[in-house]
Amino acid sequence: MNGLFFVFSGLWAVTMLVLFVQAIRLSYRIEARSDGLRNRSGLPRYAAMPFTATNYKVARDPETQALRRRMLVFLALVAIGFVLMAGWLAMGGS
Numbered sequence: 001m002n003g004l005f006f007v008f009s010g011l012w013a014v015t016m017l018v019l020f021v022q023a024i025r026l027s028y029r030i031e032a033r034s035d036g037l038r039n040r041s042g043l044p045r046y047a048a049m050p051f052t053a054t055n056y057k058v059a060r061d062p063e064t065q066a067l068r069r070r071m072l073v074f075l076a077l078v079a080i081g082f083v084l085m086a087g088w089l090a091m092g093g094s
Helices: 002-033 049-053 062-090
Strands: none
Touching: 002 049, 002 062, 049 062
């Protein structure tokens, strides 16, 4: 039973990472389409996920808003995944 826990935990971790990386990639795409968030310095910087998630300085065109909604779905799935894992562990999952 212990081996099953480790396999499940590993798959869960990989799934959460994939979903979060997809959300980051969408955040960068949203920033590129939004004048208020566009990186003009030429230097790399972190994704402005708090701004894109809260719709701050994000372009209002339908395509950008659709990207933002997809990003929010990915972030919600990550949050739900963590809550489910915490609940499973609280019930004595390991």
